[in-house]
Amino acid sequence: MEKYAxxxxxxxxxxxxxxxxxxxxxxxxxxxxxxxxxxRSGECVAFIGPNGAGKSTTVxxxxxxxxxxxxxxxxxxxxxxxxxSALCHQIGVIFGQRSQLWYHLPVRDSLHxxxxxxxxxxxxxxxxxxxxxxxxQVTELLDRPVRDLSLGQRMRxxxxxxxxHSPQILFLDEPTIGLDVEAKLLLRSFLKQESEAxxxxxxxxxxxxxxxxxxxxRVLLINHGSLILDTTMNRLKTQFMSEKYIRITHxxxxxxxxxxxxxxxxxxxxxxxxxxNQVSDLTxxxxxxxxxxxxxxxxxxx
Amino acid sequence: MRPFFLLIQSxxxxxxxxxxxxxxxxxxxxxxxxxxxxxxxxVKDGNSATAQINPVDFIWxxxxxALLQYSxxxxxxxxxxxxxxxxxxxYKMLRPISVISIYFxxxxxxxxxxxxxxFIVSALFLLVLKGGELPQTFDAVPVIFLLLLLSGIFISLCxxxxxxxxxxxxxxxxxxxxxxxxxxxxxxxxxxITLYPQWLQEIALxxxxxxxxxxxxxxxxxxxxxxxxxxxIHILFWIIILLIFNHISYTFLRKRIAINGG
Numbered sequence: 001m002e003k004y005a006x007x008x009x010x011x012x013x014x015x016x017x018x019x020x021x022x023x024x025x026x027x028x029x030x031x032x033x034x035x036x037x038x039x040r041s042g043e044c045v046a047f048i049g050p051n052g053a054g055k056s057t058t059v060x061x062x063x064x065x066x067x068x069x070x071x072x073x074x075x076x077x078x079x080x081x082x083x084x085s086a087l088c089h090q091i092g093v094i095f096g097q098r099s100q101l102w103y104h105l106p107v108r109d110s111l112h113x114x115x116x117x118x119x120x121x122x123x124x125x126x127x128x129x130x131x132x133x134x135x136x137q138v139t140e141l142l143d144r145p146v147r148d149l150s151l152g153q154r155m156r157x158x159x160x161x162x163x164x165h166s167p168q169i170l171f172l173d174e175p176t177i178g179l180d181v182e183a184k185l186l187l188r189s190f191l192k193q194e195s196e197a198x199x200x201x202x203x204x205x206x207x208x209x210x211x212x213x214x215x216x217x218r219v220l221l222i223n224h225g226s227l228i229l230d231t232t233m234n235r236l237k238t239q240f241m242s243e244k245y246i247r248i249t250h251x252x253x254x255x256x257x258x259x260x261x262x263x264x265x266x267x268x269x270x271x272x273x274x275x276x277n278q279v280s281d282l283t284x285x286x287x288x289x290x291x292x293x294x295x296x297x298x299x300x301x302x
Numbered sequence: 303m304r305p306f307f308l309l310i311q312s313x314x315x316x317x318x319x320x321x322x323x324x325x326x327x328x329x330x331x332x333x334x335x336x337x338x339x340x341x342x343x344x345v346k347d348g349n350s351a352t353a354q355i356n357p358v359d360f361i362w363x364x365x366x367x368a369l370l371q372y373s374x375x376x377x378x379x380x381x382x383x384x385x386x387x388x389x390x391x392x393y394k395m396l397r398p399i400s401v402i403s404i405y406f407x408x409x410x411x412x413x414x415x416x417x418x419x420x421f422i423v424s425a426l427f428l429l430v431l432k433g434g435e436l437p438q439t440f441d442a443v444p445v446i447f448l449l450l451l452l453s454g455i456f457i458s459l460c461x462x463x464x465x466x467x468x469x470x471x472x473x474x475x476x477x478x479x480x481x482x483x484x485x486x487x488x489x490x491x492x493x494x495i496t497l498y499p500q501w502l503q504e505i506a507l508x509x510x511x512x513x514x515x516x517x518x519x520x521x522x523x524x525x526x527x528x529x530x531x532x533x534x535i536h537i538l539f540w541i542i543i544l545l546i547f548n549h550i551s552y553t554f555l556r557k558r559i560a561i562n563g564g
Contacts, residue, residue, distance in 0.1 A: 065392045067560035081560075088398045098393045104316045113312060117305045117399040 005076060005169050005201035006039040006062060012070035013057050013225075031057040033225040034071065039218075041168065044195050044202040046216035046233075050297045054225035055205045059171055062203070063093055076168045089118060092162035096174035099154065100161050101146045107157045108142040111164060118165035125164070132160045135190055152183035159187065163194065170195075172204045176211050188214040209289040221296060229296065236292065245285040251278040305399050306407045313411020324416055327372045331365075331420065332427050338364050338492070339431060355494060359523030362437040365424050366446060366519040367491045373416040374457050375409035382465025383474040392559045402462060402552050409458035417450060439525035446521050449530065452537045453514040459544040460510075466551040469558065489515025496520075510540035 012033055016026040032054040039045050049055050060066040062073060064080035064087055073080060076090035093100075101110040108129075115125040133139045136156040146154060155175070162170065172191070176184045192215050195202050204215055212219065212233075219236050221229035231239065244262060249255040260267065267284075317324070342360045355363070382405055385391040394401045429436075460481065467477040485491065489511035495503050506512035517533035 060392075063396055065395065065559060084395075085398055088396050091396070093393065093396050095393055098390055100393065100397070102312065104319070105312050109312055109315065113305060113308050114397070116308055117397055119398075 003041060004038050004074070005041045005043070006037070006073070006203065008038075008058075008062075008071065008073040009036050010071035011035040011058070011061060011068055011073050013054075013061060013066060014069045030225050032061070032068075035222070035225070035227055036071075037220065037227060037230065039201060039203065041201055042195070042199040043218060044192070044216045045204065045218045045220060046212040047203055047205045047220050047222065048207075048212065048293060049222040049228075053223045055222055056173065057225075058222070059173060059203065059205060063091060063171055064088075089165060090168045092165070092167035092170045094158055094162050094170070094172050094175050096155075096177035099146070099158060101154070101157060103146050106143050106145050107138070107149070107160075110146065111142075111157075111161060114161055115164055120165060128164055128166065129160070132163055135193070136160060137186070152179050155179060155183065155187065159190070163200075166198070167200065169201045169203065172202060172206070172211075174206050174208070175204070176206070176208055184208075184210060191215050209293060213289050221293075223297070237286065237289070243287055245287060247281075247283045247285060248279055249281040249283075251280045306403060309404060309407035310411035310414065313408045314415045317412055317415035324419065327416075328420055328423055331368055331372050331424060334368060335361060335365055335424065335428065335431070355523065356438075358432050358435045359437045360494075361428060361432065362440075362522045363494060363519045364492070365428060366450070366522055367489065367515050369417060369420055369424065369450065370453055370457065370489075370514060370518075371485070371491065372420055373413050373454065375412035375461055378405060378409045378412075378458075378461045379465040379474045379478055381405075382462065383468040386466075386468045386555070391555070395556070395559070400552075402548060405462045405465065406458050406548075409461050410454060413454040413458055414451070417454060421447070421450075438523040439521065442521045442525035442530070445525070445530050446518060449518045449521070449533055449537065452534060452541070453518055456510060456514055456537055456541050456544065459541060459548060463544060463548050463551060466548065466555065469551065469555055484509065485511045485515060488512055490519070491515055494520060510537070510543075513537050513540065 012035070013031045015029045015031055017029065018024075018026045035054075035058060047055050047058065057066060061068050062075050062080060064084045067081050075087060078087045078090065080087050100114075101107060102113070111129060112125070115129075120128070129142075133142060136159060138153065138156045138160065141149060141153055141157065146157070149157065159175075170191075175191075176187055179187070188211060191202065194200060195215075202215060204211060206212055216233060218232050219229070220227060229236075244260060246258040246260065246267075247255055248258070339357065339361045342357050342364075382391075385394065391401060394404070397404075464474050464478045464481060468474045471477060488495075488506040488509050490498075490506065495506045495512060495516045498506065503512075506516065513533055513536040517536060521530055521533070
């Protein structure tokens with residue numbers, strides 16, 4: 001296995017839009033600018049950023065859908081644009097709102113077709129299908145047509161379709177969008193477990209902080225097509241979670257929530273200066289990851 | 303080749319679930335045959351030009367031409383159009399199997415399922431309707447059937463091309479509408495093109511429709527090995543042309559996706 005699953009050097013993509021009028025020049029929109037990053041094999045990386053930041057464009061370039069206007073990339077040691085057919089055997093792709101299963105066919109038939117397309121032997125196909133369908137609890141759904149499945153059931157089957165050929169790298173774009181809490185939990189724990197057990201590299205783009213927190217160890221923040229932040233999940237929490245929330249619950253069941261910054265405020269001073277009556281509980285909470293990301297986005301925008 | 307056979311097999315499975323729809327098409331086909339059977343009888347009685355073709359030959363001619371229409375994979379061009387419009391097609395290109403092949407073999411599978419079914423039932427119906435009277439060159443049925451299969455390849459490729467026309471026209475319906483009407487008129491669906499003015503006959507035979515429609519259907523009353531061979535060669539020629547067109551469209555699609563994304 002390659003040491004690095006993904007390497008990009010000054011990867012850039014511009015879109016050109018021709019304005020109406022013969023002599024008017026095309027306007028350039030830089031979607032990704034000089035993006036250089038490395039992702040080690042087996043890493044689970046969240047690729048985050050506000051809408052229009054360039055996340056999807058980057059993922060599309062790395063999966064060979066889009067051709068870059070500059071720079072280079074290696075995915076599983078393969079140049080995505082020069083060897084697309086070799087690449088598709090090494091990557092799995094899940095796009096939350098797209099389907100790769102045949103709508104009218106039973107799931108098993110779609111998966112069999114994919115297994116044949118990926119040149120899996122019958123034994124390999126059977127073993128892999130059993131493993132995945134048991135882990136994702138879809139064994140009883142395999143003979144049902146895709147059109148009869150709920151979104152959560154279909155998504156689990158989509159994941160099987162993406163992992164059937166045991167790819168080295170899995171690209172996930174909003175994999176839990178529209179799913180209920182239980183389905184989200186199942187998918188997240190499955191993906192984490194699969195990555196740990198098989199050493200699959202995961203590159204996740206999601207606006208759901210739950211996905212990011214549960215699946216990924218590293219966070220890449222991108223905005224205006226450039227890499228803004230590259231840090232681990234733990235560092236993100238400690239570095240950017242400097243603010244705290246104090247929740248005071250009174251005996252009558254009511255509660256108050258205070259926000260303070262330990263870097264500038266003394267917590268003992270804060271507690272002494274406040275007058276609380278009939279306190280039954282006091283908790284100090286970290287802000288949710290969602291809020292940290294929102295603040296990072298705001299900081300970027302401003 | 304195995305994935306392609308599987309695609310055809312999968313299409314068969316889907317078609318089995320479409321039996322009520324195919325049944326409805328069959329009923330419509332049989333009604334069409336009845337109407338034209340009666341119509342041709344009246345026309346023939348009063349028109350010497352049509353006297354060269356007897357009613358039994360004509361109704362078999364009509365049935366074979368209509369089979370192509372009724373066996374075509376409906377909705378496939380619309381499915382391709384939607385996948386282009388939504389950008390889904392870009393994600394389907396990430397599979398180790400050509401997306402054009404997926405569409406083509408799904409369409410062909412649907413055609414191959416419907417054609418024999420409609421052919422057998424319609425032929426039995428015609429035998430009953432005409433009191434067991436057979437057309438002049440009924441022996442040519444196996445050859446006609448082979449040419450119909452070849453026409454099915456053409457029609458499936460044509461349907462894929464119509465779907466891909468969304469890339470230029472933003473919609474596949476205009477081209478579908480034009481080609482369908484061309485099939486009716488230039489393919490001689492309702493009347494053998496020998497009844498057309500000479501100039502229109504020449505135009506019809508300069509297009510693929512004259513060969514997949516009239517060219518195949520006329521063999522039921524005017525079969526010669528040379529005529530069958532000529533028809534087969536022409537259909538093959540147009541299949542190659544469509545393969546080139548589809549390849550160009552696919553290259554254009556790939557280029558557009560690579561530049562603009564899904």
